[in-house]
Amino acid sequence: MFFEKHDDYKYNGLAWLFLGVPTSDTLLYKEELEKMKAMAPDNFRLDFAVSREQTNAAGEKMYIQTRMAEYKEELWELLKKDNTYVYMCGLKGMEKGIDDIMYKKQLKKGEQWNVEVY
Known part of the structure; x- marks a missing residue:
C-alpha cells in the first residue's frame, strides 16, 4: 500500500x-x-x-x-463505519482478549471481521 508506486491508484484510507x-x-x-509511518x-x-x-x-x-483500550473512543468511531475492516492474525491464545473488547458480532455480520489464528 505504501511502498509500491501505482500511477492510477493512491491509498487514501487509514x-x-x-x-x-x-x-x-x-x-x-x-x-x-x-518507515511506512x-x-x-x-x-x-x-x-x-x-x-x-x-x-x-x-x-x-x-x-x-491493553494497547487498543487506550484508543477505545477513537477505535469505536472507526468500528461504527461500514468501511472499517478488522484483520486479526497471530497465536490462537490472543484471540479471546481481542474478542472481549471488540464488537465482533456486528463486524462479522457486515463481513468486516477477519481472523487467522494458529
Whole structure:
C-alpha cells in the first residue's frame, strides 16, 4: 500500500496496525513499519504492545487489547463505519482478549471481521 508506486491508484484510507510481541528483540519489521509511518503519517498508524516490557497506567502487562483500550473512543468511531475492516492474525491464545473488547458480532455480520489464528 505504501511502498509500491501505482500511477492510477493512491491509498487514501487509514491502516492502523497494533503489533504485539513478548519482548522488543522479537519485534519483526520494525524499521520497515516505522518507515511506512514516516512516509504516510496520515494513512498509517502503528502501535506496539510489548507484554514483558511495557505496562499500562494501571500497571497491567501491555497486551494488544491493553494497547487498543487506550484508543477505545477513537477505535469505536472507526468500528461504527461500514468501511472499517478488522484483520486479526497471530497465536490462537490472543484471540479471546481481542474478542472481549471488540464488537465482533456486528463486524462479522457486515463481513468486516477477519481472523487467522494458529
